[in-house]
Amino acid sequence: MESEASQIILIVTTIIIITFVIFIILLFTVFQKRKNSLLELQAENKKRFEREISETQIEIREETLRNISWELHDNIGQLLTLAKIQLQNASSENIHEVSETITKGLTEVRALSKLINPEAIKNIKLREALQLEMDRFNRLKFINASLIISGNEHIINEKSSIIIFRILQEFFSNTIKHSKASNLTVELKFGSINLEITAKDDGVGFSSLDNKPNGIGLENIKNRAKLIGATAVFTSEENKGTSLNIVYKL
Known part of the structure; x- marks a missing residue:
C-alpha cells in the first residue's frame, strides 16, 4: 500500500512539475512574442519619426526656396530696378536717394542669406526661426506679424523644433494665402513642464472645420504633433479669425 501511495504521489508530483514547466x-513564449512585437513597433515608430523629420526638413527647404523666389522677384528685384532708374536720373540733389535704395537692397540681401543658409534649416532653433518669419512678413508687408515670448525659456529638442516650426509654417501659409488677415500673432508661453504655442490671425475664419480652406491640413498637423507627444487644436469663427494652439511637453 505504501509503495502504491508513493507511486501515486510521484506521478502526481511529476505531472504538477511538468504542467508547471509547460x-x-x-x-x-508569450512574453517573448509581446516583447518582440513591442520592439518591432518601437523600431517602426522610430523609422516613421525619422522619415517624418526628413520629409519635414525637405518641406521647410522647399518653402524657403519659394520664399526666396518671392523676395527676389517682388522685393529685391524691385529695389534693383528702382536703383537703376534712380542712377539713370542721378544728380547731386537726389544721389542720397540712390544710396538709400542700394543700402536697403543690401539689407534685404543679408536677410535673405539667412534663409539660404542650410545650417539654419538643419540646426533650426524655434525662436530664431519664428522671428525670421515674422521679420520677413513685416518686411515684405504681407501681414503685421509679431512674436511674443513669456516665461522662462527652455531649450527645445532639435527634432521637435523642426516639427513645430513646420506646423506653424503651414498655419502661416494658410493665413497669408486665404485668411485676408491684417495681423498675425505668435506666442510662446514657457511653463514648468509645457510649452504652449498660440498662433492667431484676425482673418475671415470659417464657421466649421467642414468649411475650412484648403491648405490648413488639419489632420496632417495633428498627426505631426502626435509624433512629438504634442497636441494641436484649431479654433475659428467666421469673420473673427483662426487660431492654432499647440501644447508640447518640455
Missing part, C-alpha cells in the same frame, strides 16, 4: 515555457 506553463512557464508558454508564459515565456
Whole structure:
C-alpha cells in the first residue's frame, strides 16, 4: 500500500512539475512574442519619426526656396530696378536717394542669406526661426506679424523644433494665402513642464472645420504633433479669425 501511495504521489508530483514547466515555457513564449512585437513597433515608430523629420526638413527647404523666389522677384528685384532708374536720373540733389535704395537692397540681401543658409534649416532653433518669419512678413508687408515670448525659456529638442516650426509654417501659409488677415500673432508661453504655442490671425475664419480652406491640413498637423507627444487644436469663427494652439511637453 505504501509503495502504491508513493507511486501515486510521484506521478502526481511529476505531472504538477511538468504542467508547471509547460506553463512557464508558454508564459515565456508569450512574453517573448509581446516583447518582440513591442520592439518591432518601437523600431517602426522610430523609422516613421525619422522619415517624418526628413520629409519635414525637405518641406521647410522647399518653402524657403519659394520664399526666396518671392523676395527676389517682388522685393529685391524691385529695389534693383528702382536703383537703376534712380542712377539713370542721378544728380547731386537726389544721389542720397540712390544710396538709400542700394543700402536697403543690401539689407534685404543679408536677410535673405539667412534663409539660404542650410545650417539654419538643419540646426533650426524655434525662436530664431519664428522671428525670421515674422521679420520677413513685416518686411515684405504681407501681414503685421509679431512674436511674443513669456516665461522662462527652455531649450527645445532639435527634432521637435523642426516639427513645430513646420506646423506653424503651414498655419502661416494658410493665413497669408486665404485668411485676408491684417495681423498675425505668435506666442510662446514657457511653463514648468509645457510649452504652449498660440498662433492667431484676425482673418475671415470659417464657421466649421467642414468649411475650412484648403491648405490648413488639419489632420496632417495633428498627426505631426502626435509624433512629438504634442497636441494641436484649431479654433475659428467666421469673420473673427483662426487660431492654432499647440501644447508640447518640455
